[in-house]
Amino acid sequence: MAFRPLPARAPAALLREVKPLKTLFNQAQRIERLQQLVASQLQPAAREHCLVASWREGCLLLIITDGHWATRLRYQQKRLLKQLQALEEFATLTKILFKVQPPTVEMRAASRTISLSSSAAENIQATAEGITDPKLKAALERLAKHGQSGS
Numbered sequence: 001m002a003f004r005p006l007p008a009r010a011p012a013a014l015l016r017e018v019k020p021l022k023t024l025f026n027q028a029q030r031i032e033r034l035q036q037l038v039a040s041q042l043q044p045a046a047r048e049h050c051l052v053a054s055w056r057e058g059c060l061l062l063i064i065t066d067g068h069w070a071t072r073l074r075y076q077q078k079r080l081l082k083q084l085q086a087l088e089e090f091a092t093l094t095k096i097l098f099k100v101q102p103p104t105v106e107m108r109a110a111s112r113t114i115s116l117s118s119s120a121a122e123n124i125q126a127t128a129e130g131i132t133d134p135k136l137k138a139a140l141e142r143l144a145k146h147g148q149s150g151s
Contacts, residue, residue, distance in 0.1 A: 116147025
């Protein structure tokens with residue numbers, strides 16, 4: 001018996017018809033709207049460090065990407081609470097919690113590639129042949145190979 005996949009359906013139709021997806025999509029839209037409202041009340045420099053995680057039973061949980069910004073926002077907590085309570089969506093807000101969670105994506109330095117022309121590689125190889133120190137000679141030969149393989 002061969003497996004026959006279901007026919008493809010448009011994403012909009014899936015969101016309308018499949019209840020779990022519809023619920024998830026509505027929650028994501030709600031969180032995005034709350035994020036915009038919270039960001040509108042923060043100083044511009046703090047906006048990139050603050051994400052809305054949840055909003056339940058009068059408690060707003062904010063994820064802060066940096067401990068420094070969490071401390072600054074804790075000092076401003078009363079002001080932020082009053083400003084948010086003035087907005088219709090946060091009328092029942094009673095508490096703001098901050099959780100520090102550094103970004104999970106590691107920031108890696110851009111990898112450097114060695115690109116040497118063939119003439120530079122030949123010059124390095126020629127220099128290596130005249131060197132008596134075995135470690136330096138080996139290092140220069142490795143460098144010359146990078147140039148030869150890159151051109």
